Amino acid sequence: MKEKIEQAIKEALQKANLICEQEIVVEIPSIIENGDYSSNVALKIAKQNNNSPIDIANVIKKNISLKEIIKIEIKNPGFLNFFVDKEYLFKNISQVLEEKENYGSNAIGKNKKINLEFVSANPTGIIHLGNARGGAYGDSLARILKFSGYEVNKEYYVNDSGNQVHNLGLSLKSRYLELCDVKSDMPKDGYFGDDIIKLANNLYEENNNNLINKEASFFEEYAIKELLAHIIADLKEYNINYDTVTSEKEIRNTNYISETLSFYEENKYVYQKDGATWFKGTMFGAPRDFVLIKSDKSYTYVLPDIAHHLKTLSNNYDKLINVLGADHHGYVPVIKSTLKALGVDLNKIDIKLLQLVKLVKDGQEYKMSKRSGTSVTLKELIDEVGVNATRYFFASRSLDTQMDFDIDLAKKQSNENPVYYVCYAYARISSVLREKSDNISLNLNYENIKKNNVYKLLEKIYNFPDVVKNAAVKELPHLITNYCYELANLFHIYYSNYRIITDNEIETAENLNLIKAVRITLGNALNLIGVDPPEKM
DSSP: OHHHHHHHHHHHHHHTTOOOOSOOOEEOOSSGGGOSEEEOHHHHHTGGGTSOHHHHHHHHHHHOOOTTEEEEEEETTTEEEEEEOTHHHHHHHHHHHHHGGGTTOOOTTTTOEEEEEOOOOOSSSSOBHHHHHHHHHHHHHHHHHHHTTOEEEEEEEEOOSSHHHHHHHHHHHHHHHHHTTOOOOOOTTOOOSHHHHHHHHHHHHHHTTTTTTOOHHHHHHHHHHHHHHHHHHHHHHTTOOOSEEEEHHHHHTSSHHHHHHHHHHHTTOEEEETTEEEEOGGGGTOSSOEEEEOTTSOBOSHHHHHHHHHHHHTTOOSEEEEEEEGGGTTHHHHHHHHHHHTTOOGGGEEEEEEOOEEEEETTEEEOOOTTTTOOOBHHHHHHHHOHHHHHHHHHTSOTTSOEEEEHHHHHOOSTTSHHHHHHHHHHHHHHHHHHHGGGOOSOOOOGGGOOHHHHHHHHHHHTHHHHHHHHHHHTOTHHHHHHHHHHHHHHHHHHHHSOSSOSOHHHHHHHHHHHHHHHHHHHHHHHHTTOOOOSOO
Protein backbone atom coordinates (compact mmCIF):
# COMPACT_ATOMS: atom_id res chain seq x y z
CA MET A 1 0.00 0.00 0.00
CA LYS A 2 2.89 2.37 0.72
CA GLU A 3 4.23 1.74 -2.76
CA LYS A 4 0.79 2.31 -4.28
CA ILE A 5 0.42 5.65 -2.48
CA GLU A 6 3.95 6.70 -3.44
CA GLN A 7 3.14 5.93 -7.08
CA ALA A 8 -0.19 7.80 -6.81
CA ILE A 9 1.64 10.87 -5.44
CA LYS A 10 4.20 10.65 -8.24
CA GLU A 11 1.44 10.54 -10.87
CA ALA A 12 -0.39 13.45 -9.19
CA LEU A 13 2.80 15.54 -9.29
CA GLN A 14 3.30 14.77 -12.97
CA LYS A 15 -0.33 15.58 -13.74
CA ALA A 16 -0.02 18.95 -11.99
CA ASN A 17 3.39 19.67 -13.58
CA LEU A 18 5.01 20.03 -10.17
CA ILE A 19 8.78 19.67 -9.82
CA CYS A 20 9.96 16.93 -7.45
CA GLU A 21 13.70 16.29 -7.16
CA GLN A 22 13.42 14.54 -3.80
CA GLU A 23 12.49 10.99 -2.94
CA ILE A 24 8.78 10.54 -2.22
CA VAL A 25 8.46 9.08 1.26
CA VAL A 26 5.27 7.57 2.68
CA GLU A 27 5.25 6.50 6.34
CA ILE A 28 2.88 5.02 8.88
CA PRO A 29 1.93 7.79 11.37
CA SER A 30 2.66 7.20 15.05
CA ILE A 31 -0.68 8.82 15.96
CA ILE A 32 -3.70 6.84 14.73
CA GLU A 33 -5.79 10.02 14.20
CA ASN A 34 -3.37 11.04 11.45
CA GLY A 35 -4.57 8.26 9.18
CA ASP A 36 -3.08 5.03 7.92
CA TYR A 37 -0.27 6.62 5.91
CA SER A 38 1.30 10.06 5.77
CA SER A 39 3.70 12.00 3.52
CA ASN A 40 5.62 15.27 3.86
CA VAL A 41 6.28 15.56 0.14
CA ALA A 42 4.47 18.93 -0.08
CA LEU A 43 6.85 20.38 2.52
CA LYS A 44 9.89 19.07 0.68
CA ILE A 45 9.01 20.44 -2.77
CA ALA A 46 7.25 23.71 -1.86
CA LYS A 47 10.31 25.93 -2.27
CA GLN A 48 11.34 24.60 -5.68
CA ASN A 49 7.76 25.07 -6.91
CA ASN A 50 7.50 28.62 -5.48
CA ASN A 51 4.37 27.85 -3.50
CA SER A 52 3.30 27.16 0.07
CA PRO A 53 3.25 23.58 1.39
CA ILE A 54 -0.49 23.81 2.05
CA ASP A 55 -1.22 24.87 -1.54
CA ILE A 56 1.05 22.15 -2.90
CA ALA A 57 -0.68 19.56 -0.68
CA ASN A 58 -4.10 20.66 -1.97
CA VAL A 59 -2.92 20.30 -5.58
CA ILE A 60 -1.62 16.80 -4.87
CA LYS A 61 -4.86 15.87 -3.11
CA LYS A 62 -6.92 17.10 -6.06
CA ASN A 63 -4.92 15.03 -8.57
CA ILE A 64 -4.59 11.77 -6.62
CA SER A 65 -6.49 8.81 -7.98
CA LEU A 66 -6.34 5.55 -6.03
CA LYS A 67 -9.42 3.52 -5.29
CA GLU A 68 -8.13 2.24 -1.94
CA ILE A 69 -7.91 5.80 -0.55
CA ILE A 70 -11.21 6.79 1.07
CA LYS A 71 -10.08 10.15 2.50
CA ILE A 72 -7.11 12.54 2.39
CA GLU A 73 -6.61 15.13 5.12
CA ILE A 74 -4.16 18.02 4.99
CA LYS A 75 -2.58 19.09 8.28
CA ASN A 76 -0.36 22.10 8.97
CA PRO A 77 2.23 22.87 7.88
CA GLY A 78 1.47 20.69 4.81
CA PHE A 79 1.28 17.00 5.70
CA LEU A 80 -0.86 14.70 3.59
CA ASN A 81 -2.66 12.09 5.70
CA PHE A 82 -4.22 9.15 3.87
CA PHE A 83 -7.10 7.02 5.13
CA VAL A 84 -7.53 3.78 3.22
CA ASP A 85 -10.14 1.10 2.84
CA LYS A 86 -8.95 -1.78 5.05
CA GLU A 87 -10.51 -4.43 2.85
CA TYR A 88 -7.10 -5.07 1.26
CA LEU A 89 -5.88 -6.36 4.62
CA PHE A 90 -8.48 -9.13 4.62
CA LYS A 91 -7.77 -9.95 0.98
CA ASN A 92 -4.14 -10.39 1.96
CA ILE A 93 -5.10 -13.36 4.19
CA SER A 94 -5.81 -15.42 1.08
CA GLN A 95 -2.53 -14.33 -0.47
CA VAL A 96 -0.61 -15.51 2.60
CA LEU A 97 -2.44 -18.85 2.65
CA GLU A 98 -1.75 -19.38 -1.05
CA GLU A 99 1.91 -18.31 -1.08
CA LYS A 100 2.75 -20.12 2.18
CA GLU A 101 6.55 -20.37 2.61
CA ASN A 102 7.05 -17.86 -0.21
CA TYR A 103 5.01 -15.12 1.45
CA GLY A 104 7.18 -12.06 2.00
CA SER A 105 9.72 -12.93 -0.68
CA ASN A 106 10.62 -10.46 -3.41
CA ALA A 107 12.88 -10.06 -6.43
CA ILE A 108 14.86 -6.90 -5.66
CA GLY A 109 18.09 -8.90 -5.95
CA LYS A 110 17.27 -10.61 -9.24
CA ASN A 111 20.38 -11.21 -11.38
CA LYS A 112 22.69 -9.97 -8.61
CA LYS A 113 25.43 -12.17 -7.13
CA ILE A 114 26.83 -11.76 -3.63
CA ASN A 115 29.66 -13.64 -1.94
CA LEU A 116 29.13 -13.60 1.81
CA GLU A 117 32.09 -14.68 3.95
CA PHE A 118 31.46 -15.03 7.66
CA VAL A 119 32.83 -16.78 10.75
CA SER A 120 36.02 -17.99 8.98
CA ALA A 121 37.52 -18.62 12.42
CA ASN A 122 41.13 -19.74 12.40
CA PRO A 123 41.08 -23.53 12.84
CA THR A 124 43.24 -23.22 15.95
CA GLY A 125 40.53 -24.35 18.33
CA ILE A 126 36.80 -24.99 18.65
CA ILE A 127 34.53 -22.12 17.60
CA HIS A 128 33.70 -19.50 20.22
CA LEU A 129 31.21 -16.71 20.89
CA GLY A 130 32.54 -13.80 18.85
CA ASN A 131 32.40 -16.01 15.77
CA ALA A 132 29.00 -17.31 16.86
CA ARG A 133 27.60 -13.79 16.72
CA GLY A 134 29.10 -13.25 13.27
CA GLY A 135 27.67 -16.61 12.23
CA ALA A 136 24.14 -15.67 13.28
CA TYR A 137 24.43 -12.37 11.42
CA GLY A 138 26.02 -13.79 8.28
CA ASP A 139 23.68 -16.75 7.88
CA SER A 140 20.59 -14.64 8.65
CA LEU A 141 21.67 -12.04 6.11
CA ALA A 142 22.25 -14.77 3.52
CA ARG A 143 18.73 -16.13 4.11
CA ILE A 144 17.21 -12.65 3.81
CA LEU A 145 19.12 -11.88 0.62
CA LYS A 146 18.15 -15.20 -0.96
CA PHE A 147 14.52 -14.57 0.03
CA SER A 148 14.90 -11.26 -1.83
CA GLY A 149 16.07 -12.83 -5.07
CA TYR A 150 19.86 -12.50 -4.72
CA GLU A 151 22.18 -15.33 -5.70
CA VAL A 152 24.25 -15.77 -2.54
CA ASN A 153 27.36 -17.86 -2.00
CA LYS A 154 28.14 -18.51 1.68
CA GLU A 155 31.89 -18.93 2.10
CA TYR A 156 34.14 -20.14 4.91
CA TYR A 157 37.75 -19.03 4.39
CA VAL A 158 40.18 -21.35 6.17
CA ASN A 159 43.38 -19.74 7.43
CA ASP A 160 45.35 -22.99 7.19
CA SER A 161 48.75 -21.39 6.63
CA GLY A 162 51.09 -18.98 8.42
CA ASN A 163 52.58 -18.55 11.89
CA GLN A 164 49.41 -19.30 13.87
CA VAL A 165 49.01 -22.63 12.15
CA HIS A 166 52.70 -23.39 12.64
CA ASN A 167 52.34 -22.71 16.38
CA LEU A 168 49.25 -24.90 16.42
CA GLY A 169 51.27 -27.78 15.00
CA LEU A 170 54.07 -27.21 17.51
CA SER A 171 51.55 -27.09 20.37
CA LEU A 172 49.97 -30.38 19.33
CA LYS A 173 53.35 -32.03 18.86
CA SER A 174 54.46 -30.86 22.32
CA ARG A 175 51.31 -32.30 23.95
CA TYR A 176 51.79 -35.57 22.06
CA LEU A 177 55.44 -35.84 23.07
CA GLU A 178 54.47 -35.33 26.72
CA LEU A 179 52.24 -38.42 26.44
CA CYS A 180 55.24 -40.28 25.04
CA ASP A 181 57.30 -39.25 28.09
CA VAL A 182 59.49 -37.07 25.88
CA LYS A 183 60.40 -33.69 27.35
CA SER A 184 58.97 -30.89 25.20
CA ASP A 185 58.30 -27.22 25.82
CA MET A 186 55.19 -25.53 24.49
CA PRO A 187 55.96 -22.75 21.96
CA LYS A 188 55.90 -19.16 23.20
CA ASP A 189 52.56 -18.41 21.51
CA GLY A 190 51.19 -21.92 21.83
CA TYR A 191 47.64 -23.11 22.29
CA PHE A 192 46.78 -24.47 25.72
CA GLY A 193 43.10 -25.35 25.31
CA ASP A 194 41.51 -28.70 26.14
CA ASP A 195 40.82 -29.31 22.45
CA ILE A 196 44.58 -29.55 21.73
CA ILE A 197 45.02 -31.98 24.63
CA LYS A 198 42.18 -34.14 23.28
CA LEU A 199 43.76 -34.22 19.81
CA ALA A 200 47.08 -35.29 21.35
CA ASN A 201 45.31 -38.07 23.30
CA ASN A 202 43.64 -39.28 20.09
CA LEU A 203 46.96 -39.39 18.26
CA TYR A 204 48.59 -41.29 21.10
CA GLU A 205 45.76 -43.81 21.41
CA GLU A 206 45.91 -44.51 17.67
CA ASN A 207 49.68 -44.47 17.19
CA ASN A 208 51.41 -44.90 20.58
CA ASN A 209 55.01 -43.59 20.25
CA ASN A 210 55.24 -44.06 16.49
CA LEU A 211 54.93 -40.35 15.63
CA ILE A 212 57.80 -39.02 17.73
CA ASN A 213 59.97 -38.27 14.70
CA LYS A 214 57.22 -36.68 12.63
CA GLU A 215 57.76 -33.08 11.53
CA ALA A 216 55.60 -30.27 12.90
CA SER A 217 53.89 -30.05 9.48
CA PHE A 218 52.30 -33.47 10.09
CA PHE A 219 50.77 -32.22 13.34
CA GLU A 220 49.67 -28.99 11.62
CA GLU A 221 47.74 -30.89 8.96
CA TYR A 222 46.18 -33.26 11.48
CA ALA A 223 45.11 -30.41 13.78
CA ILE A 224 43.65 -28.35 10.92
CA LYS A 225 41.69 -31.29 9.56
CA GLU A 226 40.25 -32.33 12.93
CA LEU A 227 39.53 -28.84 14.28
CA LEU A 228 37.95 -27.66 11.04
CA ALA A 229 35.71 -30.73 11.03
CA HIS A 230 34.61 -29.84 14.58
CA ILE A 231 33.96 -26.22 13.57
CA ILE A 232 31.85 -27.18 10.54
CA ALA A 233 29.91 -29.71 12.62
CA ASP A 234 29.19 -27.14 15.34
CA LEU A 235 28.07 -24.61 12.73
CA LYS A 236 25.81 -27.18 11.11
CA GLU A 237 24.14 -27.79 14.48
CA TYR A 238 23.83 -24.00 14.63
CA ASN A 239 21.77 -24.15 11.41
CA ILE A 240 24.63 -22.87 9.24
CA ASN A 241 25.70 -24.68 6.09
CA TYR A 242 28.30 -23.30 3.69
CA ASP A 243 28.33 -23.36 -0.10
CA THR A 244 32.11 -22.95 -0.34
CA VAL A 245 35.07 -23.74 1.92
CA THR A 246 38.22 -21.99 0.65
CA SER A 247 41.76 -22.87 1.76
CA GLU A 248 44.38 -20.16 2.24
CA LYS A 249 47.05 -22.73 1.47
CA GLU A 250 45.45 -23.34 -1.93
CA ILE A 251 45.12 -19.59 -2.54
CA ARG A 252 48.85 -19.23 -1.92
CA ASN A 253 49.48 -21.71 -4.72
CA THR A 254 47.61 -19.68 -7.35
CA ASN A 255 49.16 -17.04 -9.62
CA TYR A 256 47.29 -14.18 -7.98
CA ILE A 257 50.06 -13.41 -5.49
CA SER A 258 52.91 -13.37 -8.01
CA GLU A 259 50.86 -11.37 -10.52
CA THR A 260 49.88 -8.86 -7.83
CA LEU A 261 53.48 -8.40 -6.71
CA SER A 262 54.63 -7.92 -10.31
CA PHE A 263 51.95 -5.27 -10.85
CA TYR A 264 52.93 -3.42 -7.68
CA GLU A 265 56.63 -3.54 -8.60
CA GLU A 266 56.02 -2.32 -12.16
CA ASN A 267 53.99 0.62 -10.89
CA LYS A 268 56.39 1.33 -7.98
CA TYR A 269 53.70 0.77 -5.35
CA VAL A 270 56.20 -1.19 -3.19
CA TYR A 271 59.66 -0.52 -1.82
CA GLN A 272 62.37 -2.33 0.14
CA LYS A 273 63.21 -1.46 3.72
CA ASP A 274 65.14 -3.47 6.33
CA GLY A 275 65.03 -6.49 4.02
CA ALA A 276 61.20 -6.43 3.82
CA THR A 277 58.83 -5.46 1.01
CA TRP A 278 56.55 -2.57 1.97
CA PHE A 279 53.35 -1.42 0.25
CA LYS A 280 52.75 2.32 -0.18
CA GLY A 281 49.44 2.25 1.64
CA THR A 282 49.31 6.01 2.16
CA MET A 283 49.11 6.46 -1.63
CA PHE A 284 45.73 4.70 -1.59
CA GLY A 285 44.02 5.91 1.57
CA ALA A 286 45.60 3.74 4.26
CA PRO A 287 46.92 5.58 7.37
CA ARG A 288 50.36 4.00 6.97
CA ASP A 289 52.58 1.89 4.75
CA PHE A 290 52.77 -1.78 5.70
CA VAL A 291 54.75 -4.94 5.04
CA LEU A 292 53.71 -7.49 2.40
CA ILE A 293 56.79 -9.73 2.58
CA LYS A 294 58.81 -9.99 5.80
CA SER A 295 62.61 -9.98 5.94
CA ASP A 296 62.59 -13.78 6.20
CA LYS A 297 60.72 -13.80 2.84
CA SER A 298 57.51 -15.13 4.34
CA TYR A 299 54.22 -13.44 3.46
CA THR A 300 52.22 -11.38 5.90
CA TYR A 301 48.46 -12.10 6.03
CA VAL A 302 47.82 -9.29 3.52
CA LEU A 303 49.11 -10.96 0.33
CA PRO A 304 47.00 -14.14 0.60
CA ASP A 305 43.98 -11.97 1.46
CA ILE A 306 44.50 -9.87 -1.67
CA ALA A 307 44.71 -13.06 -3.73
CA HIS A 308 41.57 -14.40 -2.06
CA HIS A 309 39.60 -11.26 -2.93
CA LEU A 310 40.84 -11.27 -6.52
CA LYS A 311 39.99 -14.95 -6.97
CA THR A 312 36.48 -14.39 -5.57
CA LEU A 313 35.88 -11.32 -7.76
CA SER A 314 36.88 -13.38 -10.81
CA ASN A 315 33.57 -15.24 -10.36
CA ASN A 316 31.66 -12.08 -11.38
CA TYR A 317 30.17 -11.25 -8.02
CA ASP A 318 28.44 -7.89 -7.79
CA LYS A 319 29.47 -7.57 -4.17
CA LEU A 320 31.70 -9.21 -1.57
CA ILE A 321 30.57 -9.01 2.05
CA ASN A 322 33.08 -9.99 4.75
CA VAL A 323 31.97 -10.24 8.39
CA LEU A 324 34.93 -9.80 10.73
CA GLY A 325 35.61 -9.23 14.43
CA ALA A 326 36.09 -5.81 16.00
CA ASP A 327 39.83 -6.48 16.27
CA HIS A 328 40.03 -6.19 12.47
CA HIS A 329 39.37 -2.43 12.53
CA GLY A 330 42.85 -1.65 11.26
CA TYR A 331 42.51 -4.32 8.56
CA VAL A 332 39.82 -2.50 6.58
CA PRO A 333 41.95 0.38 5.19
CA VAL A 334 44.86 -2.00 4.66
CA ILE A 335 43.03 -4.46 2.39
CA LYS A 336 41.01 -1.74 0.64
CA SER A 337 44.16 0.23 -0.21
CA THR A 338 45.81 -2.81 -1.81
CA LEU A 339 42.71 -3.57 -3.87
CA LYS A 340 42.29 0.07 -4.89
CA ALA A 341 45.84 0.02 -6.26
CA LEU A 342 44.79 -2.92 -8.46
CA GLY A 343 41.83 -0.97 -9.85
CA VAL A 344 39.15 -2.89 -7.93
CA ASP A 345 35.87 -1.01 -7.49
CA LEU A 346 35.73 -0.60 -3.70
CA ASN A 347 31.94 -0.26 -3.87
CA LYS A 348 31.99 -4.01 -4.39
CA ILE A 349 33.82 -4.62 -1.09
CA ASP A 350 31.77 -4.39 2.10
CA ILE A 351 33.60 -5.28 5.32
CA LYS A 352 31.38 -5.45 8.40
CA LEU A 353 32.88 -5.44 11.89
CA LEU A 354 30.99 -7.08 14.73
CA GLN A 355 31.33 -5.75 18.25
CA LEU A 356 32.21 -7.79 21.30
CA VAL A 357 29.95 -10.20 23.16
CA LYS A 358 29.92 -10.44 26.93
CA LEU A 359 28.50 -13.72 28.17
CA VAL A 360 26.76 -13.46 31.53
CA LYS A 361 25.60 -16.29 33.77
CA ASP A 362 24.55 -16.10 37.42
CA GLY A 363 25.55 -12.45 37.35
CA GLN A 364 29.15 -13.29 36.40
CA GLU A 365 30.99 -12.66 33.14
CA TYR A 366 32.57 -15.61 31.35
CA LYS A 367 36.00 -14.85 29.90
CA MET A 368 36.87 -15.96 26.38
CA SER A 369 40.36 -16.94 25.25
CA LYS A 370 41.35 -19.82 22.98
CA ARG A 371 44.90 -20.01 24.23
CA SER A 372 44.14 -20.04 27.95
CA GLY A 373 41.58 -22.78 27.58
CA THR A 374 39.01 -20.92 29.74
CA SER A 375 36.63 -19.94 26.94
CA VAL A 376 33.00 -20.94 26.45
CA THR A 377 32.44 -22.64 23.11
CA LEU A 378 29.50 -22.30 20.76
CA LYS A 379 28.71 -25.97 21.38
CA GLU A 380 28.57 -25.38 25.13
CA LEU A 381 26.27 -22.39 24.68
CA ILE A 382 23.94 -24.35 22.38
CA ASP A 383 23.85 -27.23 24.87
CA GLU A 384 23.01 -24.74 27.63
CA VAL A 385 20.28 -22.61 26.00
CA GLY A 386 19.46 -24.28 22.67
CA VAL A 387 19.97 -23.30 19.04
CA ASN A 388 16.82 -21.19 18.81
CA ALA A 389 17.70 -18.95 21.75
CA THR A 390 21.31 -18.62 20.60
CA ARG A 391 20.34 -17.65 17.05
CA TYR A 392 17.53 -15.33 18.17
CA PHE A 393 19.58 -13.46 20.79
CA PHE A 394 22.55 -12.92 18.48
CA ALA A 395 20.28 -11.84 15.59
CA SER A 396 18.38 -9.39 17.78
CA ARG A 397 21.11 -6.76 17.95
CA SER A 398 22.86 -4.67 15.33
CA LEU A 399 26.46 -5.75 14.69
CA ASP A 400 27.84 -2.32 15.59
CA THR A 401 26.67 -2.52 19.21
CA GLN A 402 28.29 -4.47 22.03
CA MET A 403 25.97 -6.96 23.65
CA ASP A 404 25.51 -8.95 26.82
CA PHE A 405 24.27 -12.49 26.25
CA ASP A 406 22.26 -13.32 29.36
CA ILE A 407 22.18 -17.12 29.68
CA ASP A 408 19.68 -17.00 32.53
CA LEU A 409 17.22 -14.96 30.44
CA ALA A 410 17.74 -17.18 27.39
CA LYS A 411 16.75 -20.25 29.46
CA LYS A 412 13.63 -18.78 31.06
CA GLN A 413 10.38 -20.50 30.18
CA SER A 414 8.37 -17.30 30.52
CA ASN A 415 7.29 -14.23 28.57
CA GLU A 416 10.35 -12.35 29.85
CA ASN A 417 12.38 -14.40 27.38
CA PRO A 418 11.71 -12.93 23.90
CA VAL A 419 12.45 -16.13 21.97
CA TYR A 420 10.15 -18.10 24.29
CA TYR A 421 7.44 -15.45 23.84
CA VAL A 422 7.72 -15.59 20.04
CA CYS A 423 7.90 -19.38 19.79
CA TYR A 424 4.97 -19.72 22.18
CA ALA A 425 2.84 -17.71 19.73
CA TYR A 426 3.74 -20.16 16.96
CA ALA A 427 3.09 -23.22 19.15
CA ARG A 428 -0.19 -21.76 20.40
CA ILE A 429 -1.47 -21.37 16.85
CA SER A 430 -0.22 -24.82 15.89
CA SER A 431 -2.13 -26.33 18.81
CA VAL A 432 -5.42 -24.78 17.64
CA LEU A 433 -4.87 -25.72 14.00
CA ARG A 434 -4.11 -29.35 14.83
CA GLU A 435 -7.71 -29.66 16.00
CA LYS A 436 -9.52 -27.40 13.53
CA SER A 437 -7.44 -27.08 10.36
CA ASP A 438 -10.12 -28.79 8.23
CA ASN A 439 -12.40 -25.79 8.69
CA ILE A 440 -10.13 -23.48 6.70
CA SER A 441 -11.69 -21.96 3.57
CA LEU A 442 -10.51 -19.32 1.11
CA ASN A 443 -14.08 -18.18 0.28
CA LEU A 444 -14.73 -15.87 3.23
CA ASN A 445 -15.49 -12.16 3.52
CA TYR A 446 -14.34 -11.79 7.16
CA GLU A 447 -17.36 -9.73 8.24
CA ASN A 448 -17.39 -11.39 11.66
CA ILE A 449 -13.84 -10.46 12.73
CA LYS A 450 -13.56 -6.81 11.71
CA LYS A 451 -12.33 -5.56 15.07
CA ASN A 452 -9.61 -3.06 16.06
CA ASN A 453 -7.09 -5.65 17.20
CA VAL A 454 -7.61 -7.62 13.98
CA TYR A 455 -6.69 -4.58 11.89
CA LYS A 456 -3.45 -4.11 13.81
CA LEU A 457 -2.58 -7.78 13.43
CA LEU A 458 -3.40 -7.80 9.72
CA GLU A 459 -1.42 -4.62 9.10
CA LYS A 460 1.61 -6.26 10.69
CA ILE A 461 1.20 -9.32 8.42
CA TYR A 462 0.71 -7.08 5.39
CA ASN A 463 3.89 -5.14 6.19
CA PHE A 464 6.09 -8.25 6.29
CA PRO A 465 7.23 -8.03 2.63
CA ASP A 466 8.31 -4.41 3.22
CA VAL A 467 10.25 -5.43 6.34
CA VAL A 468 12.06 -8.13 4.35
CA LYS A 469 12.97 -5.66 1.59
CA ASN A 470 14.21 -3.16 4.15
CA ALA A 471 16.30 -5.80 5.95
CA ALA A 472 17.81 -6.90 2.62
CA VAL A 473 18.61 -3.40 1.36
CA LYS A 474 20.04 -2.21 4.69
CA GLU A 475 21.58 -5.64 5.45
CA LEU A 476 20.09 -5.61 8.96
CA PRO A 477 18.78 -8.99 10.15
CA HIS A 478 17.72 -7.55 13.51
CA LEU A 479 14.82 -5.84 11.71
CA ILE A 480 13.38 -9.33 11.16
CA THR A 481 13.93 -10.27 14.81
CA ASN A 482 12.13 -7.11 15.92
CA TYR A 483 9.30 -7.92 13.53
CA CYS A 484 8.92 -11.44 14.97
CA TYR A 485 8.44 -10.07 18.46
CA GLU A 486 5.96 -7.39 17.34
CA LEU A 487 3.87 -9.88 15.36
CA ALA A 488 3.86 -12.38 18.24
CA ASN A 489 2.85 -9.63 20.66
CA LEU A 490 -0.12 -8.58 18.49
CA PHE A 491 -1.22 -12.21 18.20
CA HIS A 492 -1.03 -12.77 21.97
CA ILE A 493 -3.14 -9.63 22.51
CA TYR A 494 -5.73 -10.82 20.01
CA TYR A 495 -5.78 -14.33 21.46
CA SER A 496 -6.29 -12.94 24.96
CA ASN A 497 -9.21 -10.70 23.91
CA TYR A 498 -11.16 -12.90 21.50
CA ARG A 499 -12.20 -16.51 21.24
CA ILE A 500 -10.83 -18.32 18.19
CA ILE A 501 -13.33 -21.19 18.30
CA THR A 502 -16.89 -19.86 18.65
CA ASP A 503 -20.45 -21.15 18.17
CA ASN A 504 -20.53 -19.34 14.83
CA GLU A 505 -18.95 -21.67 12.24
CA ILE A 506 -18.21 -18.86 9.78
CA GLU A 507 -16.60 -16.68 12.44
CA THR A 508 -14.53 -19.67 13.55
CA ALA A 509 -13.40 -20.31 9.98
CA GLU A 510 -12.42 -16.63 9.60
CA ASN A 511 -10.43 -16.77 12.82
CA LEU A 512 -8.68 -19.96 11.72
CA ASN A 513 -7.65 -18.36 8.44
CA LEU A 514 -6.39 -15.35 10.33
CA ILE A 515 -4.23 -17.31 12.78
CA LYS A 516 -2.94 -19.59 10.03
CA ALA A 517 -1.80 -16.46 8.17
CA VAL A 518 -0.07 -15.34 11.37
CA ARG A 519 1.66 -18.71 11.71
CA ILE A 520 2.86 -18.72 8.09
CA THR A 521 4.20 -15.18 8.37
CA LEU A 522 5.82 -15.77 11.74
CA GLY A 523 7.33 -19.05 10.54
CA ASN A 524 8.77 -17.38 7.44
CA ALA A 525 10.24 -14.56 9.53
CA LEU A 526 11.79 -16.95 12.06
CA ASN A 527 13.28 -19.04 9.27
CA LEU A 528 15.08 -15.92 8.01
CA ILE A 529 16.99 -15.71 11.30
CA GLY A 530 17.61 -19.45 11.57
CA VAL A 531 15.05 -20.17 14.30
CA ASP A 532 13.01 -23.36 13.99
CA PRO A 533 9.87 -22.84 16.13
CA PRO A 534 8.37 -25.85 17.90
CA GLU A 535 4.86 -27.13 17.18
CA LYS A 536 4.31 -27.80 20.89
CA MET A 537 5.56 -26.12 24.08
